[in-house]
Amino acid sequence: GAGVSQSPSNKVTEKGKDVELRCDPISGHTALYWYRQRLGQGLEFLIYFQGNSAPDKSGLPSDRFSAERTGESVSTLTIQRTQQEDSAVYLCASSLRPAGTPQETQYFGPGTRLLVL
């Protein structure tokens, strides 16, 4: 596609439920990132994929959070047993070249706004 797409655009769930958030990166982009943006705050890094592997998961806040990527394309971020503090906008970004390339630019999707009641 023309850009990074994410679904759903909005998700309202009850505390304790599991949610899955999807990211479709730009075709051919090898690197994929997940970030979280809580209200009034900057973006926090969650996880980085190079291909289907995740060499950096250091930003995942707890073991309730997990992510996978398949076919070097689509990625799914799963939050189990959601808590109210998980409410945020979850953003996905992709880049053409592997991380660490000086000219690497990350292109962001529109985000999924998650509200946990």
Next chain:
Amino acid sequence: GNSVTQMEGPVTLSEEAFLTINCTYTATGYPSLFWYVQYPGEGLQLLLKATKADDKGSNKGFEATYRKETTSFHLEKGSVQVSDSAVYFCALSDLAGGTSYGKLTFGQGTILTVHP
């Protein structure tokens, strides 16, 4: 660790005014620096970037110069327009660390509102 500190907002200006949004950083290696912009109802977009000291990034009339001596990357525009109203994020990507993997570290964002 890496960090980015942005001038706190919100910033409110009249059209055609001069804009400066301050950004300073702390990094362990040799970062690339970015300004991203988020227009109302839209996703985050790259505005400009600089990858080494003394580089100047520019786009849409905005400029920022990578100042290693002051660890700064201030965003400037000579004459703002109403359409520039948005949230602006300063960010860095530290390429020298073996485990940084190019992840972006963001500032907290600055809300800019431009009135006619």
